[in-house]
Amino acid sequence: MTISPQRSGTTAVTPAVEAFLTAPGTAVLTTLRPDGTPHLAPVRFTWDRATGLARVLTVGTARKVRNVLAARSARVALCQVDGARWVTLEGVARVTGDPDRVAEGVRRYVERYWSGPPNPPDRVVVEIEVDRVLSLNC
Numbered sequence: 001m002t003i004s005p006q007r008s009g010t011t012a013v014t015p016a017v018e019a020f021l022t023a024p025g026t027a028v029l030t031t032l033r034p035d036g037t038p039h040l041a042p043v044r045f046t047w048d049r050a051t052g053l054a055r056v057l058t059v060g061t062a063r064k065v066r067n068v069l070a071a072r073s074a075r076v077a078l079c080q081v082d083g084a085r086w087v088t089l090e091g092v093a094r095v096t097g098d099p100d101r102v103a104e105g106v107r108r109y110v111e112r113y114w115s116g117p118p119n120p121p122d123r124v125v126v127e128i129e130v131d132r133v134l135s136l137n138c
Helices: 015-022 063-070 099-113
Strands: 027-032 038-043 046-048 053-059 075-082 085-096 123-136
Touching (some): 015 046, 015 085, 015 123, 027 063, 038 063, 046 099, 053 063, 053 099, 063 085, 099 123
Antiparallel strands (some): 027 038, 027 075, 046 053, 053 123, 085 123
16 A cells, blocks of 8 residues: 555645545544543545535534634544545634535535535535645555
């Protein structure tokens, strides 16, 4: 097994990593609870290479949202795995209910997953400003 150049922690994304991040898949989002313990949640997400943003649609009462809101600078990790291939996106997360930003999250979700996401009340988007990309076998 070889580790890709992304292992060094740069934000460069190879075409193979890009393809992996834009094909339908799920990931695990890791946030930290106020007591410092990790909270892991399976999520669907989208990746926007142009802006370096990963987006996760959810509700404002979700544990992951509360964890991000409780931290001054919430660092999170989003890891997508398929067999022996994986990509982890790390960065600072913020939560917004801004209708335009949520709509952009929905648009990108439909583009990636070919169907609309659930539409619960209090829907928000967690936006992750990716500053580190790690990968293996992509």
